[in-house]
Amino acid sequence: MEKNYILFPNYSQGLKLESLLKANKIKYVISPTPRKLSSCCGISIMYNKEDEESIKALIEENSIEIKGLYKLE
Amino acid sequence: MGDYRDMWKNLGMDLEKHDVLCEALPQAFGDIYLSQENRPDAMNYFNYALAEVHGARIQEIQEEKNNGKKVIGTFCVFVPDEVILAAGAVGVGLCSGSQFWIADGEKVLPRNLCPLVKAFVGAKVSRTCPYFQSCDMIVGETTCDGKKKAYEIMEEYVPVHIMELPQMKREKNYEEWQDEIKLFIKKMEELTGNKITVERLRETIDLCNRKRRALKRLYDLRKNIPSPISGLDALLVSQIAFMDDIERFIEKTNELCDELEDRVKTPNANGMKRIMITGTPMAVPNWKLHSIIEGLGAEVVVEETCTGTRYFENEVSSEGDTIDDLVRNLADRYMNINCACFTPNRGRIDDILRYAEEYDVDGVIYYNLSFCHTYAIEYGKVEKALKEKNIPLLNIETDYSEEDAGQIKTRVEAFLEMI
Numbered sequence: 296m297e298k299n300y301i302l303f304p305n306y307s308q309g310l311k312l313e314s315l316l317k318a319n320k321i322k323y324v325i326s327p328t329p330r331k332l333s334s335c336c337g338i339s340i341m342y343n344k345e346d347e348e349s350i351k352a353l354i355e356e357n358s359i360e361i362k363g364l365y366k367l368e
Numbered sequence: 369m370g371d372y373r374d375m376w377k378n379l380g381m382d383l384e385k386h387d388v389l390c391e392a393l394p395q396a397f398g399d400i401y402l403s404q405e406n407r408p409d410a411m412n413y414f415n416y417a418l419a420e421v422h423g424a425r426i427q428e429i430q431e432e433k434n435n436g437k438k439v440i441g442t443f444c445v446f447v448p449d450e451v452i453l454a455a456g457a458v459g460v461g462l463c464s465g466s467q468f469w470i471a472d473g474e475k476v477l478p479r480n481l482c483p484l485v486k487a488f489v490g491a492k493v494s495r496t497c498p499y500f501q502s503c504d505m506i507v508g509e510t511t512c513d514g515k516k517k518a519y520e521i522m523e524e525y526v527p528v529h530i531m532e533l534p535q536m537k538r539e540k541n542y543e544e545w546q547d548e549i550k551l552f553i554k555k556m557e558e559l560t561g562n563k564i565t566v567e568r569l570r571e572t573i574d575l576c577n578r579k580r581r582a583l584k585r586l587y588d589l590r591k592n593i594p595s596p597i598s599g600l601d602a603l604l605v606s607q608i609a610f611m612d613d614i615e616r617f618i619e620k621t622n623e624l625c626d627e628l629e630d631r632v633k634t635p636n637a638n639g640m641k642r643i644m645i646t647g648t649p650m651a652v653p654n655w656k657l658h659s660i661i662e663g664l665g666a667e668v669v670v671e672e673t674c675t676g677t678r679y680f681e682n683e684v685s686s687e688g689d690t691i692d693d694l695v696r697n698l699a700d701r702y703m704n705i706n707c708a709c710f711t712p713n714r715g716r717i718d719d720i721l722r723y724a725e726e727y728d729v730d731g732v733i734y735y736n737l738s739f740c741h742t743y744a745i746e747y748g749k750v751e752k753a754l755k756e757k758n759i760p761l762l763n764i765e766t767d768y769s770e771e772d773a774g775q776i777k778t779r780v781e782a783f784l785e786m787i
Contacts, residue, residue: 306416306420306423306424309416310416313412313416323412324402324412324415325412325413325415325416325419326394326397326398326402326415326419327393327394327397327398327415327418327419328394328419329394329395329398330391330394330395334387334390334391335371335372336372336390336393336419336420336422336423337372337419337420337423337424338415338416338419338420341402
C-alpha cells in the first residue's frame, strides 16, 4: 500500500505543521522517518493522499520548512 | 526528523554502531505500532516521543545541562524521583530493552544473566545510549544480585550512587529505607549544590503524584470492556514515562485519557480475550510479548510489572512539616512496591488477584526474563493462588531475541483457545 510522508529539517517544524493539521482536522500520523527516505533520525508525518493539496497550502501559508513530500510503495 | 550526529558525537557516542540501532527502529515501530487499526489520535504524541527518543529529548536534556542542571540516570522504580527533582536535577530511565546491546553486555558479564542487566551494561560500554552518555551520575539499588554487581562495572565508566534496598518489610526495614533516602538527599545536594528544602520536596512529591494519577487514570480506562486502547499503546505510554519531561508527560497522558473517555461512551463489543501480564519489566523497545498476544487477537489490559502498575500505584503523602516527615512518607510508599526481591512477598499475589477481578481478565501470562531468579521462583506461589481462583495462567520465560517468537506464539495461541 502506498504511504505518503512529509520530512522536515528539524522536529520543531514537524510539530508546527502537526498543530496546523490538528486545528484543520486533517488526519495524520507521526512516524519515525523511514530509512528508505533518510538516514537521519526523528519524526516525519504520514498523511492521506487526498489531503495533499490542502496540506501543501498549509505549508505554504504558514512558511513551514520541509525537506519534501515523499511516497513509499 | 533532524540531524543529531554532532550532538551524539559530542556525547562521545559510537556513531557507526548507534546507526545500526537507528536503522532498525522505524521499521520495527512501523510493523508493530503503526500497523494497528483504530489507534487513538492522541498516540501521535507518543509516536513523536519514541521517534525522537534519542533525538529531540536528548537535545532538551543537553539544554538543561547547559543551564547547569545535573542529569541522573536510574534503573529501578525504587529510586525516588521526588529527590532528584527536588535537587533541581533531571531524572532519566536508562536504556535496557533491546537485543542490540546484549552482545556488548556479554563481553563484560556472564551470559547466564538476565537480558535487562546485560543490555544496560552493553548500552554503556558500547557508548550507544545517549541517556547514559548524558548522565552526571547513575543511581543503582540492590534489588537483585545481577544489577548489584553490574554497578561495580558501571563505576568504571560513570559515577554511581547505590541505595541499599532492604529485602524484608519489617518496621526496621522501613527505617533503613528512610536512612537510605536521607543519604541520597545528601548525595544529591552535594552533586547539585542545591539544598532540598521541605517546600521543594513537597512540591516534587505533588508533581510525581500527579504523574502517578495520570498513569492510573489510563489504566483505569483499560478496565472498560473492551479496553479503549491496545496493550501495546499503553505499554508505550508507560515506557515513555521513564524518559519524558514530567509536566509534558502528564499533560499528554491526560489528553490521551480525555480521548479514551469519549471512546468508552460508545463501546463496541469485540469479544477479545482480556489478558494480564505479570512479572518482569519491559523496557523500551521491548514490545515482544504484547505484539505476539495482540497479534493473535487478544488484548493486554493490565501489566503487573515495574513498567506497569508497580510504577504508579500508591501515592506519597505530602503531609508533614519536616524533611523527616516527608522522607517517612516516601519510604512508606516505596516500600509498598511488591517486588520479588522481598521475602516474603505476599503483597504481590494479593495485587495480582485484585487486578484479575478489577480488570476482569480471562487469563494471566507470567512474563519472566531469562535468569531472573526471584521472579522465576515466585511463579510457584502465583500459580497456586491463581489455581485456587480458577484463573488460567501461562508461564513464558524469554529474552529479547526473536529466536523463540514462533514457539511463544504457538503456546499463547493454545492458551487463548483454552481459556
